[in-house]
Amino acid sequence: xxxxxxxxxxxxxxxxxxxxxxxxxxxxxxxxxxxxxxxxxxxxxxxxxxxxxxxxxxxxxxxxxxxxxxxxxxxxxxxxxxxxxxxxxxxxxxxxxxxxxxxxxxxxxxxxxxxxxxxxxxxxxxxxxxxxxxxxxxxxxxxxxxxxxxxxxxxxxxxxxxxxxxxxxxxxxxxxxxxxxxxxxxxxxxxxxxxxxxxxxxxxxxxxxxxxxxxxxxxxxxxxxxxxxxxxxxxxxxxxxxxxxxxxxxxxxxxxxxxxxxxxxxxxxxxxxxxxxxxxxxxxxxxxxxxxxxxxxxxxxxxxxxxxxxxxxxxxxxxxxxxxxxxxxxxxxxxxxxxxxxxxxxxxxxxxxxxxxxxxxxxxxxxxxxxxxxxxxxxxxxxxxxxxxxxxxxxxxxxxxxxxxxxxxxxxxxxxxxxxxxxxxxxxxxxxxxxxxxxxxxxxxxxxxxxxxxxxxxxxxxxxxxxxxxxxxxxxxxxxxxxxxxxxxxxxxxxxxxxxxxxxxxxxxxxxxxxxxxxxxxxxxxxxxxxxxxxxxxxxxxxxxxxxxxxxxxxxxxxxxxxxxxxxxxxxxxxxxxxxxxxxxxxxxxxxxxxxxxxxxxxxxxxxxxxxxxxxxxxxxxxxxxxxxxxx
Numbered sequence: 239x240x241x242x243x244x245x246x247x248x249x250x251x252x253x254x255x256x257x258x259x260x261x262x263x264x265x266x267x268x269x270x271x272x273x274x275x276x277x278x279x280x281x282x283x284x285x286x287x288x289x290x291x292x293x294x295x296x297x298x299x300x301x302x303x304x305x306x307x308x309x310x311x312x313x314x315x316x317x318x319x320x321x322x323x324x325x326x327x328x329x330x331x332x333x334x335x336x337x338x339x340x341x342x343x344x345x346x347x348x349x350x351x352x353x354x355x356x357x358x359x360x361x362x363x364x365x366x367x368x369x370x371x372x373x374x375x376x377x378x379x380x381x382x383x384x385x386x387x388x389x390x391x392x393x394x395x396x397x398x399x400x401x402x403x404x405x406x407x408x409x410x411x412x413x414x415x416x417x418x419x420x421x422x423x424x425x426x427x428x429x430x431x432x433x434x435x436x437x438x439x440x441x442x443x444x445x446x447x448x449x450x451x452x453x454x455x456x457x458x459x460x461x462x463x464x465x466x467x468x469x470x471x472x473x474x475x476x477x478x479x480x481x482x483x484x485x486x487x488x489x490x491x492x493x494x495x496x497x498x499x500x501x502x503x504x505x506x507x508x509x510x511x512x513x514x515x516x517x518x519x520x521x522x523x524x525x526x527x528x529x530x531x532x533x534x535x536x537x538x539x540x541x542x543x544x545x546x547x548x549x550x551x552x553x554x555x556x557x558x559x560x561x562x563x564x565x566x567x568x569x570x571x572x573x574x575x576x577x578x579x580x581x582x583x584x585x586x587x588x589x590x591x592x593x594x595x596x597x598x599x600x601x602x603x604x605x606x607x608x609x610x611x612x613x614x615x616x617x618x619x620x621x622x623x624x625x626x627x628x629x630x631x632x633x634x635x636x637x638x639x640x641x642x643x644x645x646x647x648x649x650x651x652x653x654x655x656x657x658x659x660x661x662x663x664x665x666x667x668x669x670x671x672x673x674x675x676x677x678x679x680x681x682x683x684x685x686x687x688x689x690x691x692x693x694x695x696x697x698x699x700x701x702x703x704x705x706x707x708x709x710x711x712x713x714x715x716x717x718x719x720x721x722x723x724x725x726x727x728x729x730x731x732x733x734x735x736x737x738x739x740x741x742x743x744x745x746x747x748x749x750x751x752x753x754x755x756x757x758x759x760x761x762x763x764x765x766x767x768x769x770x771x772x773x774x775x776x777x778x779x780x781x782x783x784x785x786x787x788x789x790x791x792x793x794x795x796x797x798x799x800x801x802x803x804x805x806x807x808x809x810x811x812x813x814x815x816x817x818x819x820x821x822x823x824x825x826x827x828x829x830x831x832x833x834x835x836x837x838x839x840x841x842x843x844x845x846x847x848x849x850x851x852x853x854x855x856x857x858x859x860x861x862x863x864x865x866x867x868x869x870x
Contacts, residue, residue: 399510
C-alpha cells in the first residue's frame, strides 16, 4: 500500500522560504512558465506581493506532494496526453448512491474493474449543508478541505486514490469555482460584516446596479431561482447569487479569492485527484455592463490554473464544464501554444444525439460531428449519453430553421417525445425547470428509460424490449466510436430505470434531476450472469463493445475521424482511419430496418461478430449498427 505524508494545515504564505540549493522538477517547470504566469497575474491584479505569495505557496504544495504522486507526474509528463489513451473508460457516480461511503467505493473496486472502468468520476463529495434543499446536490460547498462527514474523511479520499492508482484507475472530482455555500466560513464572516470577507463576494446596496445586472445578465434558473441577488436584512445589502440563493458568487477580481481557490485546488490535487472538473467555469468573472459569461478574464484564469498545475502537479488534467454554444466552448481549449483545459464536455453533441433519436434525422448530428472532427487533434472531448444533470436543448436552431424547424415548437416536440407523449415514443422521464410562460423546459431521465426499457418492462412487451435494448446498445456503440474519453453514468451498465421516489422527499421533490440520480440497484448486478435477462444483454453487450474499443488500433487517439455523407437521413456513418486500416461505423437511427451500400465490395472484419467476409451491402435492423473494418 502506498505511504503518504499528510499535512492538512494551511501554509503560512508570508513565512520565509526554505532553501533549495539544487534545482529540482519544481524549479525547472516554474522556469518554463514563470514569465507568462507573472505577466497574466499582473495584468489581472497588478499585485506583486500576492504573486510572490502564490509562487511561495505553490512550492509548499509541491514539497507536500506525496512521492507516489510525484512519480505519477513524471510518468504522465513522459507519456504526454495520458487521458487520451484508448483504454480510458469513465464511470460517473454519487458516492452515497453507489456505495454509501468512500470506503464503500473502495470495497466495490472489483465490480468497477469488471465494468472495465479506468476512471471514476466521483460526484461532489466535499462538505455541504446537511439540508439537501440547500446543497444543490453537493455544488454548494461549505468547506473545500473537508469531505461530507457521512461519506468519510479526507484521509479516506487519499486512501481511495492511492488504491485506485495501484489498480490503474484514475479519479475525477468536481471543483466548484464559481461560488461557495452561504454556510462557508468566508460567507459567515461576510454576513457578520467583516470587510475582508465581504470583498470576496459581490455585495450591492444600490438598486440601480442590481437592476442593471438583471437587465444584462441571463438568468441561470429563471423559474426555480429567479434573479441574480439575494437580500440579507442583517446587512441591508444584497449578495450576488446567480445560481441559487444559498450559493454566493465569488469575486475573482479580488486576488485573495484567486490565490485561496488555487491553494484549495492544489490541496485536493495532493489527495490524489487525477482529473479536476471545473464547474460552471464560464461564469467566474463578472463585469458590470456585460453578460458575465465567457469574458476574456475567465480564459486568463483558466490559463493560469493550467500553468499552476503543470508546475506543481503535472499529472492532473483539467476538465472544463462549459455548457454553452459550440463557438463558446472551443476557446476553453486555449491554443496548442497556450493551452487551457485538457478536456471539455461534448455537450452539444450529447443533446443533438437525443434530438436525432426523436427525429430519426441524423443531418444535424452529422453537421455537429463534422465540426468536432475538424478541430485540432489535441482537442479532447469527454463523450457521454447522459450525466447527473438535465438535458438542455441547446441545438443549432439556425440550421434547423433552414430545414423548416422552429425553435419553440421543436423544443416542445422533443420534450413531448421523451415524456412518451409523442407517437412512436416509449421514452419516460420528467421535465426540469419548465417555464410556463415561454414553454421552454429541459429533460431528465436515465438512458434505459429514455430508450424504452422502463416502458417495455412495465408493459411486459418482449418485442418492445428487444427494440429498446437495441437502441440502448447502439447509442453506446456510437458514443464509443467518437474520439475522446467516453464516460458511462453508473447504472447504465445494468439498465437502471428512473427513480420516481424523489417526489416523496421534501428536500428533493422540487428538483426532477433526482429522477436519474437514484440509488444504484445492486440487486440488478445479480442478474448480469442470468442468460437472457435485460441486465445480462446490456452488460455483456457493453463488455464486448468496450473490449473492441480498448484493443483495436482503429480506435486509437491518433486516428482520423469524420462523418460520411449518406443519402438516407436516418443513417449516421462515421469513418475512423489509421495506419492503413479503416473502420466504417454505421448506425441506424430509426425503428425501420435499413440496407446500407458499402463504398465498394471488399473483405471486411465485423468487429462485433468477429467474422471476415466479402461485403457489398449491410442489413441493419431497427436501431442497429455495425463496426466493419477494412485493411488496405
